[in-house]
Amino acid sequence: MERISKFQLAMMIILFQIGSTPLFALGVKAKQDSWLAMLAAAICGLFLLLMFLFIQRRAPDKDLIGLLRLCFGNIIGNFLGATFVLYFAYESMRNVRDFGEITTITLLTSTPQLVIMLIVVVLAAYAICMGIEAFCRVVEILTPIVIFSYSALVILIFSSNLVNLDRLLPIMENGPAPVLKAAFPDIVSFPFGQTVVFFMLYKLLYNKKKFCRVSIIAYSSVALFLILMNMLDMMVLGPTLSGESTIPFLQAVQLIQVGDFLERLDVFVTLLLFLGLYVKLTMFYWASAYGLAELLGTRSKLTIYGVGAVIFATSFLEPNYTYHVWLGIEVSVKFFPIFQVLIPLMMFVAILFRKPHSPPPLVENDSNNLLAEESV
Numbered sequence: 233m234e235r236i237s238k239f240q241l242a243m244m245i246i247l248f249q250i251g252s253t254p255l256f257a258l259g260v261k262a263k264q265d266s267w268l269a270m271l272a273a274a275i276c277g278l279f280l281l282l283m284f285l286f287i288q289r290r291a292p293d294k295d296l297i298g299l300l301r302l303c304f305g306n307i308i309g310n311f312l313g314a315t316f317v318l319y320f321a322y323e324s325m326r327n328v329r330d331f332g333e334i335t336t337i338t339l340l341t342s343t344p345q346l347v348i349m350l351i352v353v354v355l356a357a358y359a360i361c362m363g364i365e366a367f368c369r370v371v372e373i374l375t376p377i378v379i380f381s382y383s384a385l386v387i388l389i390f391s392s393n394l395v396n397l398d399r400l401l402p403i404m405e406n407g408p409a410p411v412l413k414a415a416f417p418d419i420v421s422f423p424f425g426q427t428v429v430f431f432m433l434y435k436l437l438y439n440k441k442k443f444c445r446v447s448i449i450a451y452s453s454v455a456l457f458l459i460l461m462n463m464l465d466m467m468v469l470g471p472t473l474s475g476e477s478t479i480p481f482l483q484a485v486q487l488i489q490v491g492d493f494l495e496r497l498d499v500f501v502t503l504l505l506f507l508g509l510y511v512k513l514t515m516f517y518w519a520s521a522y523g524l525a526e527l528l529g530t531r532s533k534l535t536i537y538g539v540g541a542v543i544f545a546t547s548f549l550e551p552n553y554t555y556h557v558w559l560g561i562e563v564s565v566k567f568f569p570i571f572q573v574l575i576p577l578m579m580f581v582a583i584l585f586r587k588p589h590s591p592p593p594l595v596e597n598d599s600n601n602l603l604a605e606e607s608v
Contacts (some may be wrong), residue, residue, distance in 0.1 A: 235438035240368040242450040243375040244515070245430065249454040250378065251512035252330050253423045254461060254481040255505060256561065262414040263471035264400050267463040269414035274455035276416070277424025280573065281451050283580050284427065285444040288434045290583045296431035296519075297526045300575075303582035312575060313527050317539075319571045320429060320520035325543045326560055327513035328353060331506065333553045337478070338502045349547055356514040357540045361533065364436065364518055374507055381504055382457075385485055385497065386464060392488045395467045421565040423458070425572030427451065432519040479505075517543060 236244075259269030291302055296316060301309035332349040340348065359367045389395065404411065430447070437443055461481065465474050468484040477483045482501045489495045517539065525535040550556040 234363050234365040234436055236365055236368045236433070236436050238437060238439060238443055238446045240372050241430075241433065241437060241443065242446050243372045244368055244433070244511075245427070245447060245450040246454045247371050247375045247378060247508065247511045248429075248515055249423055249427070249451070249458070250382075251423060251508040252327055252505065253458055254501075254508070255330060255334070255479055256557070257465065257474045257477060257480045258419050258422075258462060259411075259414040260471065260475040262410045263475075264402075264466055265404055265411050266414065266466055266471070266474075267400070267459055268404065268411045269419055270459045270462045272411060272415040273419035273424055274459060276420050277427070277455065278448070278451065280420075280425060280576070281427055281447065283576060284431060285447060287576065287579050287583050288431065289444065290586075292440050293435060295433075295435040295522075295526070296428075297523055298435075299431065299579060303579045303586075310527055313523060316571060316575075317520050317523045317527065319568075320516045320523065321539055321543055322546075322564075323426065323429075324356075324513045324516035324520060325547045326556075326564075327509050327516065328543055328547045329550065329553075329556050331509045331513065332547070333556070334479070334502065334505055334509070337553075338482070338498070346548075350544060352510065352513070353517075353540050353544045356510070356517050357536055359514050360518045360521060360536050364433070364522075367514065367518070371511055374511070378504055378507055381500060382461075385488075385500065386461075388488050388490060388497065389464065389468060389484060391490050394484070394487050395464070396470075397467060399467050399470045400463065417569050418561065418565045421568035421572060422560070424455065425568060428572050428576060429515060429519050432522060 257266070259266030259273075262269045287299060291299055294302060297309070297313040300312045300316075303309065304312065328349050331352050332345045335348045336343065336345050359370075434440075434443065465480040465484055468487065469477060469480055473483075474480045479501075482498050482505075485501045486496070486498045488497055520543075521536045521539040524539060528535065550559060
């Protein structure tokens with residue numbers, strides 16, 4: 233059975249949450265108050281995380297599929313589990329498309345997007361075949377590098393005198409309504425509500441003591457980081473340019489010029505985005521394949537290959553990147569609360585009122601290592 237440590241869990245939460253978030257100007261509808269929208273969404277996301285952790289503590293040896301069965305019975309639980317498998321696959325597909333688009337825009341402008349996206353899906357499938365434990369070790373190494381790199385870029389932005397605090401003023405010029413409208417449900421759904429995927433991971437902790445504390449600290453740290461990054465984009469570019477920019481943070485870094493020799497650092501931002509996107513798409517890919525394997529009760533690698541094929545094929549459905557971003561930011565996030573809020577809330581109520589002398593939990597298939605055993 234694969235196991236991960238609490239430190240690996242914390243590093244995974246941090247790098248997963250950073251993920252593709254710097255790609256987008258989140259909360260830009262609130263203009264200079266976008267950071268307040270991020271703050272409001274982060275607080276709401278924290279309450280969601282506390283609810284997730286409460287549910288998990290009541291059945292620490294079950295993943296999301298097992299929890300759904302426990303709360304709603306086999307038939308409804310399996311049906312809802314199947315919808316979560318599709319949801320995780322869709323989230324992975326979106327990150328695959330982001331990876332392909334960013335690569336063709338910034339680095340490999342002449343390389344067919346199909347080739348780039350095929351390579352990243354194959355690499356993700358390889359990581360899953362090696363097992364989530366090995367993947368978490370990689371994330372454990374990468375996260376400090378990513379944090380240090382972002383910190384260095386922020387210092388260079390300040391050193392280049394690009395920051396103007398006046399661009400954050402006036403605060404709440406039009407009252408709290410635009411802030412709340414920008415925060416709910418859009419920013420809550422992306423990125424903070426996506427922590428629902430960790431229902432699939434908590435079961436694999438070999439030491440479950442204080443895992444709630446570790447999760448809260450990791451979440452709070454990365455939420456603060458994302459709020460500060462949002463403020464930085466706004467202080468450098470202003471509300472108008474941030475809203476019109478394809479990748480706001482990348483455009484801000486392109487303005488760095490220190491001592492007439494340190495400039496054009498956008499390649500580092502691109503590499504950081506690649507790391508975040510890869511971790512996020514692989515995590516969602518693993519959760520989808522792992523959940524499908526548990527639902528089918530199979531140890532076959534066909535679940536990995538089948539889910540990967542679906543993710544790769546559906547990543548071409550959107551005609552262009554503009555439509556892809558619009559669909560994600562304006563449409564999809566309106567439906568994500570079903571998986572991130574509504575169903576977990578129903579699970580919370582079911583767990584809360586579950587009788588202490590109820591029948592023993594349903595016997596699950598020994599699926600802790602369904603996707604990794606055949607790679608040994």
